[in-house]
Structures are given as structure tokens and as C-alpha cells.
Amino acid sequence: MTQHRILVTGGASGIGAGIARHWANMGDDVLIADVDDALGTALAQELGATYRHLNVTSEGEWKQLASQHKPFDVVFLNAGVASGENIFAAAVTESVFEFDLDNYRRVSSINIDGVVLGVAHLADAMAKNGGGDIVVTASMAGLFPIQADPIYGLTKHAVLGFVKSLAPTLIEHNVCLSAICPFFVDTPLVNAESQALIRETGFDILTVDQVIEAAQTAVAERSAGSQWVIFPGLPVTKAPEPALLP
Numbered sequence: 735m736t737q738h739r740i741l742v743t744g745g746a747s748g749i750g751a752g753i754a755r756h757w758a759n760m761g762d763d764v765l766i767a768d769v770d771d772a773l774g775t776a777l778a779q780e781l782g783a784t785y786r787h788l789n790v791t792s793e794g795e796w797k798q799l800a801s802q803h804k805p806f807d808v809v810f811l812n813a814g815v816a817s818g819e820n821i822f823a824a825a826v827t828e829s830v831f832e833f834d835l836d837n838y839r840r841v842s843s844i845n846i847d848g849v850v851l852g853v854a855h856l857a858d859a860m861a862k863n864g865g866g867d868i869v870v871t872a873s874m875a876g877l878f879p880i881q882a883d884p885i886y887g888l889t890k891h892a893v894l895g896f897v898k899s900l901a902p903t904l905i906e907h908n909v910c911l912s913a914i915c916p917f918f919v920d921t922p923l924v925n926a927e928s929q930a931l932i933r934e935t936g937f938d939i940l941t942v943d944q945v946i947e948a949a950q951t952a953v954a955e956r957s958a959g960s961q962w963v964i965f966p967g968l969p970v971t972k973a974p975e976p977a978l979l980p
């Protein structure tokens with residue numbers, strides 16, 4: 735059996751931890767990269783994986799990582815944050831549009847730069863090694879509005895724009911860039927209070943395992959530029975492209 739080299743950013747918790755667990759259980763060589771060193775180290779020990787500190791917003795740290803590891807076969811650019819402590823925390827505002835420049839830069843840097851820098855520093859080596867897959871954890875908030883956290887929505891639309899625009903070029907070099915777009919998932923990003931609010935609207939919360947299924951689909955299908963939607967009660971589906979585009 736071929737052992738693949740896998741990288742997962744934000745791999746210490748939630749969806750990233752689920753991805754790390756799944757691919758480690760498959761016998762692959764998994765590198766968990768995160769800023770939460772305690773959680774990441776403990777998970778890596780449990781899974782027989784490797785942990786390294788990586789702040790996805792730091793180009794220097796990306797350069798170091800790229801120079802110290804062989805090209806990856808599959809990269810999950812998954813690290814991401816909401817504007818508040820959880821996805822609905824930003825909803826409580828005192829002005830019509832609560833804005834904090836530092837927080838805006840923090841969220842956009844993790845959610846956008848963290849994806850762009852990852853592709854920028856890993857894709858070339860992957861291509862020269864014969865190819866691979868890069869799967870970005872976007873969100874349904876990249877396809878639809880998210881009134882509770884517009885800055886989060888902005889960042890997720892941005893990464894989908896990047897994925898769709900760059901994917902046709904990368905696939906010419908056998909690097910498949912695609913995205914997964916989950917509805918709300920049971921992770922620390924969506925705390926119990928937020929989950930209760932979502933359930934009040936009549937929708938269920940996804941499990942991490944349901945998101946892993948979409949990540950597996952993205953890697954198995956190798957459909958460049960695709961946005962795999964995961965919605966409670968529905969099978970993993972590709973978001974349709976507007977018919978007007980060539």
C-alpha cells in the first residue's frame with residue numbers, strides 16, 4: 735500500500751483533527767500543523783502522526799515548512815476562524831456594522847492568507863513531484879450570505895474565488911485544487927448556544943465525519959475548482975457553475 739504524505743492546517747481541532755485522524759488511520763504519513771501546540775502534539779501522539787507549529791499567516795513559517803518536508807501528496811488548507819469566539823458571537827453589535835480593524839485583519843489573514851500562502855509555497859513542489867491534491871476548507875458561507883458574520887462570509891467567498899480561478903492552471907500540472915463547503919458543523923467554532931440557534935431554524939448540525947466524507951470525495955474525484963457542498967440530510971454535492979460561463 736502506498737503511504738501518502740498528508741498536511742492538514744488547523745489540524746489540532748474540529749474538522750482538521752477529523753481529517754488527520756481519518757488519513758492517519760488509513761496508514762498515511764500525516765503532518766498536523768497548527769498554532770495550538772498542546773492540542774496538536776497530543777493528537778499527533780495519539781494518531782502516530784507528526785505535529786509542527788505553523789501560523790498560516792506567516793510566509794516565513796510556510797517557507798520553512800516547505801523547505802523541511804518532501805512534497806506532499808494531499809494538502810488540506812483548513813485553518814480558519816470566525817470574527818467572534820464562535821460563529822454567532824459577532825451577531826451582537828452595538829452599531830449598524832460593528833467593525834474592528836485589527837480583528838478584520840486577523841480573520842482575513844488566517845482565512846485568506848492562510849490559503850493563498852499554502853498554495854503559493856507548496857503547489858510548485860507538488861507539481862514537480864508528479865502532482866497531488868489541495869483541498870481548501872471553505873464553507874457554505876462562501877456560497878451564500880452569513881448575516882451573523884459578514885467578515886467571515888467575505889473571507890470564504892474570497893477563497894472560493896481563488897480556488898475557482900487558479901484550479902484550471904494547477905490541474906495542467908496535475909495538482910487538483912478544490913474546496914469543501916460545509917454547513918454548520920459540531921466543532922468548537924459553533925458552540926452549544928450557536929447550535930441551539932441553528933436548530934431553532936429547523937436545520938441539523940453536521941458531524942465532523944460528514945465533512946470527512948466530503949474531503950474524501952474531493953480527493954477521490956479530483957475535480958479541479960469544485961466546491962463540494964455538505965448540507966444536513968443531503969448527499970455531498972458539487973455546487974453548480976453558472977451556465978453563462980464558458
Ligand SMILES: NC(=O)c1ccc[n+]([C@@H]2O[C@H](COP(=O)([O-])OP(=O)(O)OC[C@H]3O[C@@H](n4cnc5c(N)ncnc54)[C@H](O)[C@@H]3O)[C@@H](O)[C@H]2O)c1
Nearest residue numbers: 744747748749768769789790812813814873918919921923
Ligand atoms: N464548524 C463549522 O460550522 C464550519 C462550517 C464551515 C466551514 N468551517 C471551516 O472549517 C475550518 C476548521 O474549523 P473548525 O470548525 O474545525 O474549527 P476549530 O476551531 O475546531 O479548528 C480550527 C483550528 O484552526 C487553528 N488555527 C487558528 N488560527 C490558526 C493559525 N493562524 N494558524 C494555524 N492554525 C490556526 C486552531 O488552533 C484550531 O485548531 C475553518 O476554516 C472553518 O472556517 C467550519
